[in-house]
Amino acid sequence: MLTPVRSLAVTALSAFVLAPLSGCAGLDTRLPSIAAADLKAEKQAQEKLALTEWDAMAERLLRVGRPILLANEGLCPKTRPNIGVFTHESDNYEKRIRDGARRELGVGDDSEIFHIAPHSPADTSGLLRGDIIRDKDGDALDMHDIQKALENNEKLTVDRGEDKLPLRVTPDTACAYRLRLKQSSAVNAYADGRNITVTTGMMGFVENDEELALIIGHELAHNTMGHIRKIIGNLILSGLATRYTRPFESEADYVGLYYSRRAGYRIGGVEDFWRRLAKTEPKNVGKAKTHPTFPDRYLRLAAARAEIKTKEEAGEPLIPNFKTADTGADNPS
DSSP states (O other): OOOOOHHHHHHHHHHHHOOOOOOOOSSSSSSOOOHHHHHHHHHHHHHHHHHOOOOHHHHHHHHOOOOOHHHHHGGOOOEEEEEEEEEGGGGSSOOHHHHHHHHHOOOOOOOEEEEETSHHHHTTOOOOOOOEEEOTTTBBHHHHHHHHHHHTTTOOOOETTTTTEEEOOOOEESSSOEEEEOOOOOOOOOESEEEEEEEEHHHHHHOHHHHHHHHHHHHHHHHHTTTHHHHHHHHTTSSOOOGGGGGHHHHHHHEEEEEETTTTTTOTTTHHHHHHHHHHOOOOHOOSSOOOOOHHHHHHHHHHHHHHHHHHHTTOOOOOOOOOOOTOOOOOO
């Protein structure tokens, strides 16, 4: 219930907003004029900057993320053929920037190869950016459909300009989760059980490939450990108590660090990511909601790193310490 003072304030504001206006307020200064041609040119210049950055981020996400999907396929419950490409088409871009994507990235209406991972089957087989992979019915395939077609041993062809070539490629086997780049300024990444999505904000925040590998490994762990289903179940059973989601974040940090190291990424000091993030999001230093606090994540990652180092020095396999199914005791192997 509103207090009398608040009620008076709301009534006065409502009267002001709803009163008929005789005219909109105007400026008190004379702004410099700009030519329409200059505005158009600057718009295109800024679109080029944005799309060039998007292009580079997509290349980096594939280059850093694919080795993690490959190195951990033996620990993933779902695997799929992978030739190492990102595809794109004009509809992947928002309408406001679609013309710019056509102009700057050369993207068309059909799904076509956007990026190719170094030393991947797509790379060694001679596939090129702009190639269009089609099925037997002539439909252009995106990277997800390419994987499914290869899984079914379908015969595919490659459109390269006027040429139509048979696709001759022997795919690798990788974890069956798609890497996706999302346009967003938020420093974030998330998993949904099928995909690993990293925002452009996160791509801009990570300082090196090791930090990006840490993030990708974390999201892969969410998928492989079935966290999405478990988190939803806990929220329902607990009446939306967020404290029951935090342990899964800690487990994803732990398992994800193993995934990163198994792919060959350096992990020395990688926990400093959380100290840097604390500078921009200090509210998460001392308060936990759906995720553990940054100090908690920093210390647990440091401990996991030490555990991995001990195993490497002892020549032990880099497998997280899973609990045994029958007793719940820790399994050191």
